[in-house]
Amino acid sequence: MIRFIKLIxxxxxxxxxxxxxxxxxxxxxxxxxxWEDYGYIDWVFPLMSCFILFSISAVYLVxxxxxxxxxxxxxxxxxxxxEIPSIINVxxxxxxxxxxxxxxxxxxxxxxxxxxxxxxxxxxxxEINLSSIGxxxxxxxxxxxxxxxxxxxxxxxPFPESRVFM
Amino acid sequence: xxxxxYMAISPSYLMYMTIGVMLGLIVGTLPGLTAxxxxxxxxxxxxxxxxGEGIAMxxxxxxxxxxxxxxxxxxxxxxxxxxxxxxxxxxxxxVKQGRGQxxxxxxxxSSALGTIFGAACYxxxxxxxxxxxxxxxxxxxxxxxIFALTIIGSLAGNSxxxxxxxxxxGIIISCIGISHAGEIxxxxxxxxxxxxxxxxxxxxxxxxxxxxxxSMILNLKKQEFVAEYKPEKGVILKTIKKVLxxxxxxxxxxxxxxxxxxxxxxxSPIAAIVSYNEALRWSKDKSQYGKGDIRGxxxxxxxxxxxxxAAMIPLIxxxxxxxxxxxxxAGALMLRGLNPGPELFGHNAALVYSFGWSLLIAGIVVxxxxxxxxxxxxxxxxxxxxxxxxxxxxxxxxxxxxxxNNVFDVYLMLIIGVFVFLIRKLGFHPGPIGxxxxxxxxxxxxxxxxxxxxxxxxxxxxxxxxxxxxxxxTISIVSVSAVAISRFRARRKSVLT
Numbered sequence: 001m002i003r004f005i006k007l008i009x010x011x012x013x014x015x016x017x018x019x020x021x022x023x024x025x026x027x028x029x030x031x032x033x034x035w036e037d038y039g040y041i042d043w044v045f046p047l048m049s050c051f052i053l054f055s056i057s058a059v060y061l062v063x064x065x066x067x068x069x070x071x072x073x074x075x076x077x078x079x080x081x082x083e084i085p086s087i088i089n090v091x092x093x094x095x096x097x098x099x100x101x102x103x104x105x106x107x108x109x110x111x112x113x114x115x116x117x118x119x120x121x122x123x124x125x126x127e128i129n130l131s132s133i134g135x136x137x138x139x140x141x142x143x144x145x146x147x148x149x150x151x152x153x154x155x156x157x158p159f160p161e162s163r164v165f166m
Numbered sequence: 167x168x169x170x171x172y173m174a175i176s177p178s179y180l181m182y183m184t185i186g187v188m189l190g191l192i193v194g195t196l197p198g199l200t201a202x203x204x205x206x207x208x209x210x211x212x213x214x215x216x217x218g219e220g221i222a223m224x225x226x227x228x229x230x231x232x233x234x235x236x237x238x239x240x241x242x243x244x245x246x247x248x249x250x251x252x253x254x255x256x257x258x259x260x261v262k263q264g265r266g267q268x269x270x271x272x273x274x275x276s277s278a279l280g281t282i283f284g285a286a287c288y289x290x291x292x293x294x295x296x297x298x299x300x301x302x303x304x305x306x307x308x309x310x311x312i313f314a315l316t317i318i319g320s321l322a323g324n325s326x327x328x329x330x331x332x333x334x335x336g337i338i339i340s341c342i343g344i345s346h347a348g349e350i351x352x353x354x355x356x357x358x359x360x361x362x363x364x365x366x367x368x369x370x371x372x373x374x375x376x377x378x379x380x381s382m383i384l385n386l387k388k389q390e391f392v393a394e395y396k397p398e399k400g401v402i403l404k405t406i407k408k409v410l411x412x413x414x415x416x417x418x419x420x421x422x423x424x425x426x427x428x429x430x431x432x433x434s435p436i437a438a439i440v441s442y443n444e445a446l447r448w449s450k451d452k453s454q455y456g457k458g459d460i461r462g463x464x465x466x467x468x469x470x471x472x473x474x475x476a477a478m479i480p481l482i483x484x485x486x487x488x489x490x491x492x493x494x495x496a497g498a499l500m501l502r503g504l505n506p507g508p509e510l511f512g513h514n515a516a517l518v519y520s521f522g523w524s525l526l527i528a529g530i531v532v533x534x535x536x537x538x539x540x541x542x543x544x545x546x547x548x549x550x551x552x553x554x555x556x557x558x559x560x561x562x563x564x565x566x567x568x569x570x571n572n573v574f575d576v577y578l579m580l581i582i583g584v585f586v587f588l589i590r591k592l593g594f595h596p597g598p599i600g601x602x603x604x605x606x607x608x609x610x611x612x613x614x615x616x617x618x619x620x621x622x623x624x625x626x627x628x629x630x631x632x633x634x635x636x637x638x639x640t641i642s643i644v645s646v647s648a649v650a651i652s653r654f655r656a657r658r659k660s661v662l663t
Contacts, residue, residue: 022338029355033348038621041347041614042345043352045613045614046341046353049338052334053334053338056327086384086387087384089386090383093559097580101577101580113560121556124552124555124556125552147560147561150196154192154207155199156207
């Protein structure tokens with residue numbers, strides 16, 4: 001397992017496996033109608049792309065196999081310890097974004113959006129104190145007001161309504 | 167035509183057209199709001215106005231959106247509309263080098279020039295251009311799309327294979343949904359929401375904006391702002407001189423933009439991509455493209471802006487809109503009982519020509535509005551990243567939602583964004599993925615139609631005969647060969663040194 005993790009840190013092998021996965025996943029999605037009359041016309045274009053992906057993945061897999069045999073693999077995808085806090089930041093923020101999409105329908109645009117902006121801005125601040133929390137809140141409210149006016153009043157985009165605050 | 171000119175410079179025409187330009191500035195700047203959406207939303211407001219003023223306002227919005235979409239593309243590497251994708255290839259590196267003001271001024275001035283050129287074509291060359299465009303059938307559109315795909319060679323970064331793979335992934339994503347031919351579900355994984363396909367705008371926001379925001383978050387400790395910005399005196403004049411010092415480059419981009427603009431369905435995004443590719447091919451010094459070359463910004467902006475007025479040519483002459491916003495303007499005319507086409511030219515020539523003049527004047531207004539707004543807009547890059555990243559993401563989410571009022575599009579945008587962010591680490595460039603996504607829906611319907619025709623007359627006759635086919639195939643082969651040769655030479659040079 002450890003050896004596999006070490007091997008997968010080589011970008012050529014990782015690229016080959018990723019492309020093989022995408023190509024296989026796409027190929028598995030091709031419908032049965034491909035062999036019926038003109039059915040192939042529905043699939044010819046995505047299949048062309050799919051076969052290109054298979055071919056490129058084969059190139060990378062062969063390349064990395066040669067590297068493995070020769071023992072010349074490089075761990076160019078290895079994550080440095082100093083990068084981990086930043087990666088955690090990205091992961092936490094991504095989680096926040098998915099939570100926002102759920103909260104958008106629970107609390108509606110205002111509460112969810114202000115919460116998303118405020119939590120994001122506050123989370124990325126180097127120092128957190130009362131003043132910075134207040135400033136983040138003001139910036140979040142102003143951004144939401146501007147977005148709300150532009151999108152709903154000028155461009156008539158109906159935002160999701162709250163299921164809690166009716 | 168003179169009478170139409172006087173109509174176009176009347177205070178009421180100018181006022182409504184300028185309002186349209188102002189709205190276009192907002193529409194293009196905000197990711198998710200497209201020129202089509204903007205014109206469609208503005209149509210009801212134009213009912214209260216006389217026809218001429220109403221369509222001048224719609225035209226003003228359309229042409230200004232073609233400039234303002236370059237603003238987020240340059241400043242934060244997030245194209246405001248699909249047409250600005252190629253602008254960001256060099257615009258963003260320019261901003262990173264502290265040349266933000268120069269990038270926006272170049273985009274604005276090029277846009278104005280492109281619009282004026284496109285509008286001049288509309289006024290003077292409508293019929294001859296349409297006669298050439300009529301020679302384009304499905305097979306020719308297919309080859310045009312393939313030709314546009316050859317730009318991968320310049321976008322792929324270090325690995326051309328990864329560029330081709332990225333474009334293939336973009337194409338596969340663009341195929342999700344109900345097929346063009348047999349109307350069957352493709353790659354929908356039994357998810358009903360996927361039957362409508364992946365929204366182009368949401369996917370492009372996912373490809374460009376989301377990974378950009380994540381990169382900002384990753385670099386929060388190393389970098390406080392997008393780039394340094396110090397207002398420079400005389401940068402406007404200097405940039406204008408730079409743009410004007412390359413008349414051949416301007417003419418090539420404007421002709422490409424105008425010609426592709428009149429092809430129904432092709433539109434500004436493909437015009438910008440082809441123009442960028444041609445600018446690169448004909449350039450003596452290709453080394454700076456993609457690293458902050460002003461010619462990359464101007465090539466894309468001149469072409470996508472020239473394509474906007476040119477898209478009105480087939481609408482006015484044949485009744486066939488050249489782009490989605492042109493179709494909305496056609497609808498606005500039809501709601502007033504005016505049917506676009508030769509009849510409109512015959513019975514309402516003053517209206518047709520005054521619209522052309524309005525588009526031309528809109529180009530000039532766009533320049534002045536852009537120049538006034540630039541010093542303010544460029545300051546975006548001085549907003550600390552810890553504030554800018556959440557704000558861009560918030561606007562990206564709202565923009566992806568706004569396009570179809572569907573939260574599922576936002577989920578897709580985030581999933582695509584996370585995927586692109588991760589594969590960027592493997593050396594994939596977002597450009598080819600976006601390119602595949604834009605060109606997929608243009609190439610596939612043409613291929614499907616051409617294949618159906620080929621059942622009757624044969625594949626060879628449909629795809630490989632006719633002067634337009636031969637020209638497009640030849641230039642595609644030349645384009646691919648040129649990229650292969652230049653890469654081979656570069657590699658040999660690096661091995662030798």
